[in-house]
Amino acid sequence: MELVLFDLDNTLLAGDSDFEWAQYLISRGVLDKEVYEARNQEFFDQYKAGTLDIFAFLDFQLKPLARHSREQLDAWHREFLETRIRPMMTPQSCALVKKHLDAGAIVAIVTATNSFVTFPIARAFGIPHLIATIPAQEDGAFTGKPRGMPAFKTGKIERVESWLESLGLCWGSFTRSWFYSDSHNDLPLLGKVSEPVAVDPDDTLRAHATAQGWPVISLRD
Known part of the structure; x- marks a missing residue:
């Protein structure tokens, strides 16, 4: 049995769903452009630099969800998925997911982006977990x-291990395990699997992958 884990933003997607969700809400007039656009970019830059305070970011990211009904949020998300996300789902990403699913692997997306934003995206890829x-x-x-x-x-490792335990599994249950990611923020989980793969990586991850002899691939057109 094999385990395949995918980061989502800038890995499977040719872009960042977290960042684009805020930009979408700004474009709809739901969030104030002057206030939120600069803050959204600031958090995105901190993530890329490896200095992001995840709890400060989540306070920013999740507050808009509390201001609107689930019915309205779902309606916005349907439009967001079609107009912002599907164009970022490259043929290479879809083909790689299908290859692992067809091989019978247990496949999951592991992402810091919240599940309201990402669950429909996982479903669009056909990824069950x-x-x-x-x-x-x-x-x-x-x-x-x-x-x-x-x-x-490191929270990704904790969450993956809790999920595996809920399935009655552990790392040792698998003959091989993959994690695909673009970001140096994911080095802890990349170091945990047997088959780490750097996907269109940032400079820090590219250097680390090269030094460790990890595969470096692109899922872009």
């Missing part, structure tokens, strides 16, 4: 806060 940061809810409405450990840096 999603390990994502979870937005807390009360009485069916989002609270604007995260629940549990964010799936970020």
